[in-house]
Amino acid sequence: MRLAVTGREGQVALSLIEAARGREDVEVVAVGRPALDLARPETVFPALAAARPDIVVSAAAYTNVDQAEDEKELAFTVNATGAGKVAEAAAGLGVPVIHLSTDYVFDGAKDGAYVVTDATAPLGVYGASKLAGEKAVAAANPRHLILRTAWVYSPFGKNFVKTMLRLASDRDEISVVADQWGNPTSALDIADAILHAAATFDRDKAFDAFGVYHLVGTGETNWSGFARHIMEASQALGGPHASVRDIATTDYPTKAKRPPNSRLSSVKFKDVLQWRAPPWRASVEAVASRLVGVATKPTMSA
Numbered sequence: 001m002r003l004a005v006t007g008r009e010g011q012v013a014l015s016l017i018e019a020a021r022g023r024e025d026v027e028v029v030a031v032g033r034p035a036l037d038l039a040r041p042e043t044v045f046p047a048l049a050a051a052r053p054d055i056v057v058s059a060a061a062y063t064n065v066d067q068a069e070d071e072k073e074l075a076f077t078v079n080a081t082g083a084g085k086v087a088e089a090a091a092g093l094g095v096p097v098i099h100l101s102t103d104y105v106f107d108g109a110k111d112g113a114y115v116v117t118d119a120t121a122p123l124g125v126y127g128a129s130k131l132a133g134e135k136a137v138a139a140a141n142p143r144h145l146i147l148r149t150a151w152v153y154s155p156f157g158k159n160f161v162k163t164m165l166r167l168a169s170d171r172d173e174i175s176v177v178a179d180q181w182g183n184p185t186s187a188l189d190i191a192d193a194i195l196h197a198a199a200t201f202d203r204d205k206a207f208d209a210f211g212v213y214h215l216v217g218t219g220e221t222n223w224s225g226f227a228r229h230i231m232e233a234s235q236a237l238g239g240p241h242a243s244v245r246d247i248a249t250t251d252y253p254t255k256a257k258r259p260p261n262s263r264l265s266s267v268k269f270k271d272v273l274q275w276r277a278p279p280w281r282a283s284v285e286a287v288a289s290r291l292v293g294v295a296t297k298p299t300m301s302a
């Protein structure tokens with residue numbers, strides 16, 4: 001089975017490439033700029049067709065939440081129009097699409113974890129553009145899995161774990177918001193979940209449970225709790241450490257408004273697709289061991 005994933009350097013794309021590397025039964029081809037540019041819709045079909053995929057994974061996106069407030073048009077072009085083009089190309093090639101979406105489609109007013117049937121109400125441009133992308137994907141290709149995930153980190157790209165480790169190496173204390181709740185999710189786990197889902201509908205041609213799913217790390221916390229566990233994991237590995245001070249969202253002004261509660265329930269994914277992510281703390285430790293190792297391990301040469 002061959003997967004084509006959009007975006008070449010994204011966290012999910014690189015995690016998928018790594019997960020497939022050790023497997024005979026799956027190949028992952030990353031298709032990104034300049035060949036596939038979501039801001040140039042005419043590039044999408046030819047670039048994906050050339051990869052001859054059995055399944056398309058739509059992971060490329062405009063992901064800068066604050067900057068999206070100032071670049072609304074570009075965010076919608078990439079996350080809505082571009083995502084729709086990717087799903088349309090998959091349909092044209094006769095294959096299903098797994099499209100990544102976000103917890104930020106919700107406003108965070110719910111008391112409890114969001115299920116897939118809950119009403120969406122994004123607070124910012126990024127969330128609104130991703131919600132428009134979900135609709136474009138669903139309209140373009142009936143064989144879609146819209147996979148909402150959240151708070152993604154990995155050994156790759158830019159993410160909260162890397163930011164916290166960097167800040168810890170030059171500060172004694174980091175102030176982090178403690179009133180926004182959610183589910184930290186490792187892109188390495190997302191890659192496993194995607195390969196599991198892809199294998200399911202590659203094997204079962206009559207698979208008919210397409211639709212919206214939530215898939216996040218097991219358990220929940222707030223950004224401060226997430227930061228604190230990153231520090232514990234790093235310290236245990238001999239890496240940098242800082243103490244974490246709880247602050248309120250009002251003490252950390254940002255351009256975009258974020259949901260106070262964006263916890264997602266992965267129960268549908270578990271029930272239908274029979275797969276569940278590891279506890280979020282274990283996954284943080286797995287990623288930290290790679291990031292901290294890189295900085296502290298002596299090289300074999302020299």
Ligand SMILES: NC(=O)C1=CN([C@@H]2O[C@H](COP(=O)(O)OP(=O)(O)OC[C@H]3O[C@@H](n4cnc5c(N)ncnc54)[C@H](OP(=O)(O)O)[C@@H]3O)[C@@H](O)[C@H]2O)C=CC1
Nearest residue numbers: 007008009010011012037038039060061063100149151152
């Ligand atoms: N990061 C997170 O916390 C979360 C992410 N998601 C969603 O999951 C998916 C994967 O996220 P993640 O891997 O973290 O993303 P990253 O921010 O790590 O990577 C985004 C990728 O999109 C590519 N991209 C951006 N603009 C374009 C464009 N115009 N044309 C082609 N490619 C483009 C980038 O390309 P380049 O390498 O050239 O810059 C990059 O490869 C996204 O859909 C995101 O919305 C959902 C919840 C949380």
Ligand SMILES: Cc1cn([C@H]2C[C@H](O)[C@@H](COP(=O)(O)OP(=O)(O)O[C@H]3O[C@@H](C)C(=O)[C@@H](O)[C@H]3O)O2)c(=O)[nH]c1=O
Nearest residue numbers: 063065102103150151152160163175176177223252258
């Ligand atoms: C760096 C830093 C952030 N924060 C806060 C800001 C914010 O509320 C929270 C997380 O910061 P980030 O900039 O990583 O957050 P953000 O970019 O909003 O992360 C989001 O990205 C998009 C793509 C998604 O889809 C979401 O699921 C989510 O992961 O922590 C602090 O309180 N202290 C700090 O030192």
Ligand SMILES: [Mg+2]
Nearest residue numbers: 020023024026
């Ligand atoms: Mg392989």
